[in-house]
Amino acid sequence: MRRIYSIGGGKGGSGKSFIAASLGILLAKHGKRVVLVDLDLGASNLHTLLGMQIPEKGLDSYVDKTASHLGDVALTTTVPNLYLISSTRCSLEIANLFYAQKLKIISAIKTLPFDYILLDLGPGTNFNTLDFFLIAREGFFVTTPEPTAIENTFIFMKSVYLRKLKLSLKEANLWHTYQEEIAKLSRGAFKSPLDLINILIARDPEKGRVFEELLSNLEFRLILNKFRGQVNENLGEQLVEVCNRHLYPSFSFLGNVSYDNRVYESVLARNIFINKYPYTKTVSNLQNMVRNLTGEQQESLRVKVQQ
Amino acid sequence: MIKKFEDFNYYELLRISYNASSFEVRQAYKHMLAIYEENSLATYSLFTEDERKLILSKIEDAFMILIDDEKRKAYDNDLVNAGEAPDNLLTAREKKKAIPIYQTSKARANNNSLARIKKKIREKEAGDLTATMLRGDQISGKDLKNVRESLGIELEEIFQVTKISPTALAAIEKDDVANLPPKIYLISFLKAYAEALQLDPRQIVEGYIKNIS
Ligand SMILES: Nc1ncnc2c1ncn2[C@@H]1O[C@H](COP(=O)(O)OP(=O)(O)O)[C@@H](O)[C@H]1O
Numbered sequence: 347m348r349r350i351y352s353i354g355g356g357k358g359g360s361g362k363s364f365i366a367a368s369l370g371i372l373l374a375k376h377g378k379r380v381v382l383v384d385l386d387l388g389a390s391n392l393h394t395l396l397g398m399q400i401p402e403k404g405l406d407s408y409v410d411k412t413a414s415h416l417g418d419v420a421l422t423t424t425v426p427n428l429y430l431i432s433s434t435r436c437s438l439e440i441a442n443l444f445y446a447q448k449l450k451i452i453s454a455i456k457t458l459p460f461d462y463i464l465l466d467l468g469p470g471t472n473f474n475t476l477d478f479f480l481i482a483r484e485g486f487f488v489t490t491p492e493p494t495a496i497e498n499t500f501i502f503m504k505s506v507y508l509r510k511l512k513l514s515l516k517e518a519n520l521w522h523t524y525q526e527e528i529a530k531l532s533r534g535a536f537k538s539p540l541d542l543i544n545i546l547i548a549r550d551p552e553k554g555r556v557f558e559e560l561l562s563n564l565e566f567r568l569i570l571n572k573f574r575g576q577v578n579e580n581l582g583e584q585l586v587e588v589c590n591r592h593l594y595p596s597f598s599f600l601g602n603v604s605y606d607n608r609v610y611e612s613v614l615a616r617n618i619f620i621n622k623y624p625y626t627k628t629v630s631n632l633q634n635m636v637r638n639l640t641g642e643q644q645e646s647l648r649v650k651v652q653q
Numbered sequence: 654m655i656k657k658f659e660d661f662n663y664y665e666l667l668r669i670s671y672n673a674s675s676f677e678v679r680q681a682y683k684h685m686l687a688i689y690e691e692n693s694l695a696t697y698s699l700f701t702e703d704e705r706k707l708i709l710s711k712i713e714d715a716f717m718i719l720i721d722d723e724k725r726k727a728y729d730n731d732l733v734n735a736g737e738a739p740d741n742l743l744t745a746r747e748k749k750k751a752i753p754i755y756q757t758s759k760a761r762a763n764n765n766s767l768a769r770i771k772k773k774i775r776e777k778e779a780g781d782l783t784a785t786m787l788r789g790d791q792i793s794g795k796d797l798k799n800v801r802e803s804l805g806i807e808l809e810e811i812f813q814v815t816k817i818s819p820t821a822l823a824a825i826e827k828d829d830v831a832n833l834p835p836k837i838y839l840i841s842f843l844k845a846y847a848e849a850l851q852l853d854p855r856q857i858v859e860g861y862i863k864n865i866s
């Protein structure tokens with residue numbers, strides 16, 4: 347079964363691309379067919395993290411119809427089973443995609459012929475970023491333990507919910523009915539997506555529940571990157587608890603990823619960090635996540651319980 | 654339907670089960686303080702100062718009620734009555750508890766005051782008295798105070814029996830709306846107050862709420 351993960355979080359530099367690349371590499375090493383899609387249009391850099399030069403084809407070739415299938419522009423990488431769809435050649439203009447182009451990209455991504463499709467997103471909360479993030483039912487939020495990064499991540503999370511609700515209402519031809527009320531609430535920087543849902547439920551309980559269900563269908567995981575010893579080790583769990591209580595109950599904690607100086611050094615030298623330093627804490631953190639995602643951990647737990 | 658944080662009851666607020674032990678209550682309290690305290694990174698940017706204060710005071714209340722056996726029972730009762738918690742909640746926890754071999758001194762003191770109050774009420778033939786004093790469908794804190802005083806019962810004795818803090822009792826008797834506890838406790842406090850004076854809890858609760866609203 348195809349699984350799509352989007353990797354976002356409000357702030358630039360929190361390590362979204364590093365995490366996306368690393369998870370992609372490790373999943374590929376587990377024998378899965380993986381494609382990384384660089385959706386940070388205008389500032390893409392996944393290729394660098396994979397030790398590649400600027401690619402000669404990518405998303406642009408699909409948008410300008412040089413390639414008829416998005417899968418055709420997936421590049422091989424030095425890691426077997428791992429592919430990259432780059433967007434380096436998408437000029438800055440394409441960062442403001444036409445709506446129809448965006449839809450075309452979105453539906454093409456959903457049907458890419460791979461086991462795992464990982465979407466690396468840019469910073470900020472513009473509509474393109476949110477819409478790309480929402481391609482996946484499973485979203486990862488990457489933050490660092492800095493207050494500003496956490497703040498931006500909360501803002502991004504809220505924007506994702508608001509966008510999801512808006513798109514779903516539009517799809518159900520109900521947007522105009524609620525537009526004003528929801529706009530009013532979101533202008534006042536709404537506290538929780540539940541406030542929005544409650545508006546719908548108050549007006550029409552049955553339909554409201556349907557939308558509640560829709561939001562509940564999203565599955566979000568938090569990753570705390572650049573983790574250092576002096577940070578409270580419960581921070582990740584605490585953040586998830588806060589998200590579940592104050593935003594929407596769809597979050598779980600995927601884990602900490604330790605800070606390591608050598609990440610920067612390897613990016614600079616176009617080395618793949620995971621390959622160069624496989625026995626670091628950082629890599630072992632990432633490996634645990636992948637085990638968790640592929641269900642291996644549950645498997646070994648089950649074995650333990652049975653013994 | 655997903656409950657909003659603002660609507661959480663004390664168990665949900667501390668994220669513990671209805672039959673959590675006092676140890677669990679204490680742990681949960683510490684855990685929640687760590688999340689919501691002023692400099693917590695997890696909620697740093699999420700709340701205004703006022704919102705944070707409100708949440709912290711609610712956590713404080715939750716702890717104070719749930720850690721106190723008597724208060725917790727009264728609170729549980731209210732949850733059950735409000736249909737928020739399953740009605741086997743009360744008996745379920747009772748069953749888990751060991752049967753005490755002897756009464757604690759606190760329980761004895763409690764019984765003593767109760768006996769004293771009962772005696773006073775008997776001596777005064779309070780039935781007629783209260784009937785005239787609590788006429789009408791609105792009952793003020795002053796009415797309650799009058800009844801209590803005419804029965805010769807001290808506020809302290811009510812505290813002994815109900816374990817409702819004297820400040821809360823005083824607020825009730827003064828109709829001090831600003832300092833009254835939230836409605837859900839107020840109701841349980843009024844019930845306990847009424848029962849201590851052998852008044853009809855329902856009449857008192859209804860009359861009092863009507864008078865202040
Ligand atoms: N765990 C880590 N330890 C040390 N440096 C890291 C770590 N994760 C990311 N970095 C560094 O942070 C910088 C930003 O990472 P990047 O993945 O490009 O962030 P984003 O995609 O969120 O903007 C990179 O230069 C990378 O070297």
Ligand SMILES: [Mg+2]
Nearest residue numbers: 362363386467
């Ligand atoms: Mg990036």
